Amino acid sequence: MTFFNKDDIINAFHYRASTRSYDGNKKIPAEDFNYILELGRLSPSSVGSEPWQFLVLQNPDLRQKIKPYCWGIPTMETSSHIVVILAKKNARYDTPYFGEIMDRRGLQGEAREKAMQVYKKFQTEDAHIADNERTLFDWASKQTYIALANMMTGAAMIGVDSCPIEGFAYQEVNQILAEAGLFDPAEWGVSVMVTFGYRDKEIRQKARKDFDEVVKFIE
Numbered sequence: 169m170t171f172f173n174k175d176d177i178i179n180a181f182h183y184r185a186s187t188r189s190y191d192g193n194k195k196i197p198a199e200d201f202n203y204i205l206e207l208g209r210l211s212p213s214s215v216g217s218e219p220w221q222f223l224v225l226q227n228p229d230l231r232q233k234i235k236p237y238c239w240g241i242p243t244m245e246t247s248s249h250i251v252v253i254l255a256k257k258n259a260r261y262d263t264p265y266f267g268e269i270m271d272r273r274g275l276q277g278e279a280r281e282k283a284m285q286v287y288k289k290f291q292t293e294d295a296h297i298a299d300n301e302r303t304l305f306d307w308a309s310k311q312t313y314i315a316l317a318n319m320m321t322g323a324a325m326i327g328v329d330s331c332p333i334e335g336f337a338y339q340e341v342n343q344i345l346a347e348a349g350l351f352d353p354a355e356w357g358v359s360v361m362v363t364f365g366y367r368d369k370e371i372r373q374k375a376r377k378d379f380d381e382v383v384k385f386i387e
């Protein structure tokens with residue numbers, strides 16, 4: 169295993185900046201974009217639930233259709249790639265979806281039954297995830313944000329820019345994309361989107377709280 173130079177990594181974190189203006193003529197090579205998607209796929213998720221799908225929205229008509237509901241941002245047109253990240257709506261411990269998680273983990277027989285009890289307690293008593301459809305969707309959405317961050321950081325590491333898009337009208341965007349047949353709205357919902365491309369101008373330096381304001385060592 170090769171480990172990476174800390175300076176290079178920190179430099180990539182400084183370089184990554186939410187990009188609101190792309191060079192519309194520059195396209196990310198397929199190999200680089202597949203690498204970015206792979207970082208999403210490899211991301212960790214609670215209990216290995218992987219409650220996501222990554223829709224690469226290249227269709228110009230659909231981009232135009234959702235644009236008014238994404239604060240009308242021009243990057244809906246100029247980004248090289250847009251990923252709509254879907255989150256699973258009903259990943260309850262007692263659904264076939266959870267059965268698939270346990271299959272992937274190779275859990276059978278008694279071990280499977282034990283794991284099921286742990287997931288049940290976690291979702292019902294500890295974290296109250298299974299309370300309703302919204303809490304289940306929000307739990308899945310949390311996981312998708314990990315994939316989102318990994319894709320954006322990994323993109324910055326190869327000089328690709330990005331911007332997360334949470335500012336959109338959920339009902340309208342979900343309706344447009346579901347009616348286009350991209351997903352079953354009973355099973356999936358849009359969690360967050362992210363644009364990728366190449367910045368066409370300098371971006372102002374980061375504003376961040378000081379280290380000591382956000383980090384506390386408890387000894």
Ligand SMILES: Cc1cc2nc3c(=O)[nH]c(=O)nc-3n(C[C@H](O)[C@H](O)[C@H](O)COP(=O)(O)O)c2cc1C
Pocket residue numbers: 184185186187188331332333334335336360374
């Ligand atoms: C989950 C999430 C959602 C965001 N949604 C939007 C958005 O809809 N539109 C936008 O222009 N920026 C969006 N941003 C970008 C933030 O405004 C930005 O990350 C923050 O101001 C810090 O700047 P930086 O990303 O350049 O370091 C979002 C960021 C995150 C993490």
